[in-house]
Amino acid sequence: MPRAKIAGIGMYVPEHVVTNFELQKYMETSDAWIQERTGIKERRYAKRVGETTTTMAVEASRIAIERAGTTAQDIDFIIFATLSPDYYFPGCGVLLQRAMKMGETGALDIRNQCSGFVYALSVADQFIRSGMYKNILVVGSEKHSFGLDFSTRGRSVSVIFGDGAGAVVMQPTEEQNRGVLSTHLHSDGENAESLAMYNPGTHANYWVQQPLASFDTAEIGEMFMSHSMIDNAQNFPFMDGPGVFKKAIVKIPEVIMEALNANGYKPGDIDMLISHQANLRIVQFVQQKLGLSDEKVYNNIQKYGNTTAASIPIALCEAWEAGKIKPADLVCLAAFGSGYTWGSVLLRW
Numbered sequence: 567m568p569r570a571k572i573a574g575i576g577m578y579v580p581e582h583v584v585t586n587f588e589l590q591k592y593m594e595t596s597d598a599w600i601q602e603r604t605g606i607k608e609r610r611y612a613k614r615v616g617e618t619t620t621t622m623a624v625e626a627s628r629i630a631i632e633r634a635g636t637t638a639q640d641i642d643f644i645i646f647a648t649l650s651p652d653y654y655f656p657g658c659g660v661l662l663q664r665a666m667k668m669g670e671t672g673a674l675d676i677r678n679q680c681s682g683f684v685y686a687l688s689v690a691d692q693f694i695r696s697g698m699y700k701n702i703l704v705v706g707s708e709k710h711s712f713g714l715d716f717s718t719r720g721r722s723v724s725v726i727f728g729d730g731a732g733a734v735v736m737q738p739t740e741e742q743n744r745g746v747l748s749t750h751l752h753s754d755g756e757n758a759e760s761l762a763m764y765n766p767g768t769h770a771n772y773w774v775q776q777p778l779a780s781f782d783t784a785e786i787g788e789m790f791m792s793h794s795m796i797d798n799a800q801n802f803p804f805m806d807g808p809g810v811f812k813k814a815i816v817k818i819p820e821v822i823m824e825a826l827n828a829n830g831y832k833p834g835d836i837d838m839l840i841s842h843q844a845n846l847r848i849v850q851f852v853q854q855k856l857g858l859s860d861e862k863v864y865n866n867i868q869k870y871g872n873t874t875a876a877s878i879p880i881a882l883c884e885a886w887e888a889g890k891i892k893p894a895d896l897v898c899l900a901a902f903g904s905g906y907t908w909g910s911v912l913l914r915w
């Protein structure tokens with residue numbers, strides 16, 4: 567049975583740099599406040615018009631495909647992870663397929679937010695191992711900036727997120743010392759609302775007890791997105807920061823150890839840990855818990871903020887381009903996010 571290897575990797579971040587100082591113009595915050603709580607100094611914002619989740623994905627994908635030594639027409643499956651799609655539907659997978667002028671290849675959209683790329687890699691790994699596909703494009707792309715609350719009310723969330731995209735091409739390999747060793751996925755929906763964007767949605771909790779016949783047509787239309795939702799800022803993401811932090815610092819080390827134990831390794835065997843860039847304090851806690859040196863952990867949240875599904879491939883790409891990941895290195899990817907969902911991937915580069 568062949569293993570799945572990362573044959574090519576690429577990334578894209580918008581040109582527009584937004585510093586913590588710039589955010590002070592819109593909300594009561596400070597560079598010191600943001601850095602102390604998140605480690606973030608700046609992030610990138612896409613252009614309001616003309617730059618989308620899909621267009622950023624195209625830029626990252628082109629680089630990954632070229633580095634894999636293949637072409638867009640050779641891609642036989644797309645897996646696209648994002649929480650900020652261009653449309654409510656259809657998903658970005660088909661938009662990417664269209665933009666890159668691919669054949670009628672399948673396209674799967676993954677909605678696992680911060681752990682979306684890890685989930686997507688796991689799916690790609692299984693397809694490769696089964697022999698179903700041979701060139702799978704796995705993408706994580708996010709345009710958060712268009713949907714954040716840039717006021718003091720929303721600062722605890724808005725200062726964290728940034729825009730960007732990362733992509734890899736997965737191919738089969740028969741090499742013994744290369745490829746994905748194992749993937750490990752988990753979820754716990756008990757506190758799903760602790761990190762969520764409720765609207766627009768079909769839950770309609772405020773009217774569910776009333777019979778539909780009691781509403782006129784205009785009112786039914788507003789159940790999806792109403793003026794009151796907008797007026798009360800109910801169309802922005804919500805996050806229980808302390809709750810997420812407490813859960814993440816338990817589950818990330820746990821799922822990393824699960825991957826290591828499954829393959830007979832110890833933390834000291836890791837050559838590079840790429841964790842989802844949610845919060846520098848979380849990654850530092852995980853690093854300390856596992857006893858890893860600074861050289862074995864790569865962080866770039868300081869420059870880009872939290873790019874959710876794009877954060878791992880962006881960081882992985884940067885680390886590789888900087889020569890911090892070499893052939894046969896043991897690389898661990900780990901993520902935790904909304905859902906809650908979390909997971910890990912252990913691979914030989």
